[in-house]
Amino acid sequence: MGIIRRSTPIATLAIAILAGSAAAHHPHDPIDAFALNPLYPEIPLMLLASDGSYNVMLRSSDHARTWQEARQGLVGRAATAFSFAPDWPDTPYIYAITGIGGLQVSWNGGRSWSVPFEDHAKLQFLEVASEPVRGRSVFYAGQDTLFAADPVLPGEEIVHVVGTVDDTGSINAMAISPRFGEDETIVLATNDGSLLISENAGDDWTTIAMGWTAAVLAVSPGFPTDRTIWVGTTGRGILRSTDAGQTFTAVNGGLTDLFVTDIAVAPTYPAPADLWVTTRDEGVLHSSNGGDSWAVLGLSVKKTNQTDIHYRRVHISPSWPSDQTLYCASFEGLYASFDGGVNWKQANINPTRMGRFLSISPDFAADGKVFGTGYGMQVLESNDGGDSWSVEFTDYEAISTYSLAVSPTFADDQLVLAGVGNGIRRSLDGGLTWQGVVLAPHDTTAYYNSIRSIVYSSTFASDQTVYASANGGIYRSTDAGVSWVSYPPPIVRAWKMVISPDFANDSTLFVAGPGANDGVMRSVDGGASFTAPSGDVASVTTLAIDPDFATTHRLWIASSSIGVKVSTDRGESWAPLGVGFEGTSPVRLIPAKQFSSNSTMVATTQSNGIWESTDAGVSWNRLDPDSSPVTHASSLAISPDYPDVPILFAGTFEGIFRSVDRGATWVKTTHEEVYDDRRDEPIIPGGVWSRTLQPGCINLGMAESTRIGSSLILPFDGDGVSVIGSTGPDHGTLRIFLEGTELPAFDAYSATNELQRTLAEISGLDPGFHWLRVEVAADKNPLSTGHRIGIDAFNVTYP
Numbered sequence: 001m002g003i004i005r006r007s008t009p010i011a012t013l014a015i016a017i018l019a020g021s022a023a024a025h026h027p028h029d030p031i032d033a034f035a036l037n038p039l040y041p042e043i044p045l046m047l048l049a050s051d052g053s054y055n056v057m058l059r060s061s062d063h064a065r066t067w068q069e070a071r072q073g074l075v076g077r078a079a080t081a082f083s084f085a086p087d088w089p090d091t092p093y094i095y096a097i098t099g100i101g102g103l104q105v106s107w108n109g110g111r112s113w114s115v116p117f118e119d120h121a122k123l124q125f126l127e128v129a130s131e132p133v134r135g136r137s138v139f140y141a142g143q144d145t146l147f148a149a150d151p152v153l154p155g156e157e158i159v160h161v162v163g164t165v166d167d168t169g170s171i172n173a174m175a176i177s178p179r180f181g182e183d184e185t186i187v188l189a190t191n192d193g194s195l196l197i198s199e200n201a202g203d204d205w206t207t208i209a210m211g212w213t214a215a216v217l218a219v220s221p222g223f224p225t226d227r228t229i230w231v232g233t234t235g236r237g238i239l240r241s242t243d244a245g246q247t248f249t250a251v252n253g254g255l256t257d258l259f260v261t262d263i264a265v266a267p268t269y270p271a272p273a274d275l276w277v278t279t280r281d282e283g284v285l286h287s288s289n290g291g292d293s294w295a296v297l298g299l300s301v302k303k304t305n306q307t308d309i310h311y312r313r314v315h316i317s318p319s320w321p322s323d324q325t326l327y328c329a330s331f332e333g334l335y336a337s338f339d340g341g342v343n344w345k346q347a348n349i350n351p352t353r354m355g356r357f358l359s360i361s362p363d364f365a366a367d368g369k370v371f372g373t374g375y376g377m378q379v380l381e382s383n384d385g386g387d388s389w390s391v392e393f394t395d396y397e398a399i400s401t402y403s404l405a406v407s408p409t410f411a412d413d414q415l416v417l418a419g420v421g422n423g424i425r426r427s428l429d430g431g432l433t434w435q436g437v438v439l440a441p442h443d444t445t446a447y448y449n450s451i452r453s454i455v456y457s458s459t460f461a462s463d464q465t466v467y468a469s470a471n472g473g474i475y476r477s478t479d480a481g482v483s484w485v486s487y488p489p490p491i492v493r494a495w496k497m498v499i500s501p502d503f504a505n506d507s508t509l510f511v512a513g514p515g516a517n518d519g520v521m522r523s524v525d526g527g528a529s530f531t532a533p534s535g536d537v538a539s540v541t542t543l544a545i546d547p548d549f550a551t552t553h554r555l556w557i558a559s560s561s562i563g564v565k566v567s568t569d570r571g572e573s574w575a576p577l578g579v580g581f582e583g584t585s586p587v588r589l590i591p592a593k594q595f596s597s598n599s600t601m602v603a604t605t606q607s608n609g610i611w612e613s614t615d616a617g618v619s620w621n622r623l624d625p626d627s628s629p630v631t632h633a634s635s636l637a638i639s640p641d642y643p644d645v646p647i648l649f650a651g652t653f654e655g656i657f658r659s660v661d662r663g664a665t666w667v668k669t670t671h672e673e674v675y676d677d678r679r680d681e682p683i684i685p686g687g688v689w690s691r692t693l694q695p696g697c698i699n700l701g702m703a704e705s706t707r708i709g710s711s712l713i714l715p716f717d718g719d720g721v722s723v724i725g726s727t728g729p730d731h732g733t734l735r736i737f738l739e740g741t742e743l744p745a746f747d748a749y750s751a752t753n754e755l756q757r758t759l760a761e762i763s764g765l766d767p768g769f770h771w772l773r774v775e776v777a778a779d780k781n782p783l784s785t786g787h788r789i790g791i792d793a794f795n796v797t798y799p
Contacts, residue, residue: 029054029350030307031329033096035082036315039089041323047094047110048334050349051078054356054375054634055585055606056653059110064327064336064347065769066717069653072112072631074607075101077541077560077585081126082110083138095138097123100561103140103149113607116149125174131181133201139186143170146188148202169194175217175229178267183224187245189214189231197245208245212236218263222270230275230291232260238277240291251291257282262313266320276326276341278311284328286341297341301332306448348682350375351717353673353798355651357404358637363411365641370649371416371431372635372656372670373401376679379418381431386649386658386669391795394756396425396434397700399678403468405454407480409461417481419451419468426481441472442486449473452495459504467527469494469511474527490521490530496543502550510571512540512557520557522571533571537562542603544589546616548596556617558586558603566617579620584608588636589617592643600643602663604636604650610663612643623648623663630657630666655798675714675794677703683794684713687776692790696755702726702792711775712791720763720797721772725790728753732787733777736760739770748789749781756792767799 033049040046041063047070049057057071057079071079076098085091094106096113102123104113125141136148145164169190177185180201188196195208212233220228223244231239237252238260252258259280266274273290276297283301285294303310313329324340334347352374361369368385376399382389403419410416410430418425424437441449449472457465460480468475471493473486493513500508507526512518520537521530539559546554555571558564564586565574585606592600599616602623609624609631624630635651642648646662655670675683676699677691685703687710693701702725703712714721723734723746731748746759760774776789 029333030331031312031334033079033081034313034315034327034329034334035084035094036318036327037084037088038086038318040318041325042319043089045109046327047079047082047096048329048349049079049082049096054350054354056349057607057632058349058653060347062769063325063338064334065715067347067349067351067653069632070110070112071607072627073584074098074104074113075115075560075584076104077606079104080124083126083128085128086130086137095126095128095140097126097140099123103138125171127174127176129176129180130178133181133184136201137180139174139176141171141174141188146171146174146186146202173214173217175219177219177223178221178265179224185219185223185244187217187219187229189217195231195245199244206245210239210248212239215260216263218265218275220265220269221267226270228290230263230265232263232277234259234280238263238291251287252294253292254294254296255279255282255285259309261309261311264314264316266316267318268320272321274320276314276316278314278328280309280311283311284314284326284341297326297337297344299328299335299337299341299344301330301335304332307331345684346682348715348717351653351673352376352675352679353655353670354653355633355635355656355670357401358635358649358651358656359404359406359416360637360640360649361406361410362408362640364639364647365645367411369406369410369430370637371404371406372649372651373404373418374673376400376676379404379416379431379434380656380670382669385647386656389656389670389672391672391674391698393431393699394433394697395695395700396698397436398423398425399676399699400450401425402450402452403454405456405466407460408456408458413480415480417454417466417468419454419470421448421450424451424454424468424481424484437481437484439468439470439473439475439484439486441470442474443472443489451475452493453497455497455499455509457499457503458501463504465503467497467499467509469497474511474523476527487527487529490523491515491518493518494521496540498543498545498555500545500549501547506550508570510543510545510555512537512543514539514541514559520571537565537574541585541587542589544591544601546595547591547593554616556589556601558589560585564589564603564617577617579603579611579613579617587634590636590638592638593640594644598643602636602638602642602648604630604633606632606634609633610636610648610650612663624659624666625664628666629654629668630659633657671799672795672797673718674698675716675796677701677791677793682715684715686711686713694755697726698724698756698793702790704788704790705776706732706786706788708776708778708787710789711773713771713773714794714796715769715771716794716796717769718796718798719765719767720761721770722761722795723759723772723774724756724792724795725759726753726755726792727757727759728788728790729784730786730788731784732780732789734759734789735775735777737773737775738762740773745777745779747781749784759791763797 058067059070079096085093096104129137135150138149169192173189184201214231216232218230227244237258239248257279262278264276275287284297315327317323317325326337328335354375370382372380398420407415414430416427425434453469464480475484496512512520541559553570564577603611611620630650633650637649639645639647657666688707727750734746736743
């Protein structure tokens, strides 16, 4: 096989409280990649990627209790696999692969990433061998080729092509022997039902016709002597070979779901002979006898209707069996068990502080208003240019916000529109209170009609026209969002939309989506019909239109896969722009309001910071320094008078940041997050609770209990917490515990019913992980007629 040379740039005990017990996907957080370091739990570092509604790549150093963003420099939208060097941290390499960026390497514990070679993109599999053999230890594969690299010498990389698959098949699964240094064994499975085995590090291969397609593979840590391989299939369960793949036997005793998604083997197998699998629907199963029989462990997630593959991966502590930690990566989140699978808790990888969307008042210079949304926290509002923020979502009645737009005539109408699942939330008092408007999908086959984009007509002051787009349709209102008509969706995921600044004359709007088949669609009749003006512009993550579109006919699109492209003929054709941040997930392009005179645009990426162009997108310069806190910003807002008033806001995993010097420096401006009673995770209920709808509550409802001893636990990352709830003539006493220590109780009795009262407030904690427990007490005020406790929300503060 060929050799290619490249120049390359240079335990503690886990507290068994994470977030909620097995809960629904509110918010939605499918796990695409996860890895534990080889010294876990002594060093509790782990990495995780979730490309759900909010795309994150995270690292945790405290057993999944708190998380930090870890995607700086990553090329490609999302990581699909991680692997640590086997002697990490002595050899400090951590590897990742992405769909378009190929192999990526981190030398600093996953905080930032670089690409060692420019080719080998579109990878699917990654595994690092226990020790190198003839310069081969890092194995990664695409559809038809297996590569191996030796990372030991940081000045030079040697890449080997160690396996290829002919045109009749493609690689479906890969496994490297845990004792590769001894047996040099690599196993590949292809989608035509073949198994390819090499026992000399890829120099030669034996093909075995299995007759079925393998989804996952595992090789025994005792392979030099026991010759055992396990194959997981999507319909025949688990197959085991004890003769290096020559013959296989089904080992499905106790396995009722035969769609297998992962196999994990105890690191000291066969002593003990422990195996684990995940199956599509049944969960995590354990075998103590090499697969002869299986038992379901105690994890049961509340399943979304967005997939039929719920349990994706199972990960075992490298120190098993002395450390009984298991992690399950599911479509509904990350779950951890610290007792061998008996009890499970969900990690909070989507804190509500995340700056998901931003919208700035057109009169920002006068009113200082900025609006933002978190993930599972509805609307934040600042009235002083971002110096301080308040949480405003009384009667909001939605768990997540998918779009946010301030009226062009906000000074007069105080109108803010927010897109949620199956509708719009509408505020006429600057976000203080909200009314709901249901938008039924025009396409009744759309399974989830979240409103992803809201845009106002440039002549909104006179025509009151506003558009919204979703999976299920395009919506138009001519009365400022009170009523709507729907049109068929032109693409499957109509998530991005812009409207012509000359809409009153040309009735033109554009819609684009992130899917490979979505493309850009144009309507010239106000959304009633759409056409595809050109091809090769799929997977669009951001769409922008020239404020002088009537003259220039110019608009821009961008994504990590296509880079940035411009059209100067109303979308008929597109040309690439060499902007320097290809592959780093651009998620927002914003032309300055005075674009016609200054040609200025600002863009944000999810792994390479904030960029500015002063020549209409032809060339770009990065504004923030390499190590800035907004390297991974997912939302952006700029001053209406930018760049004369050089203020920018960026939303990140850690909160909302502001720059007042054109992006040179950034300061975090948000320091509180709200966990509403509607959010499943991270709140852990105990006893009997019911949710009651009451106008005037945060998000229109609260959790109530009259059962003595019923409790709620909130694990949180911060330096303070308060409990928001109700008081009334039938209310009892609330017991309060922090880290298990009981604090003074709160008497929730009052002569009249009152909402949004502070029932407990704790401040001055050391920043980091804490847990709060509140409980319905047996004692009560003698004037009270009952023991009712109402919990509306928890408010967490953080530095």
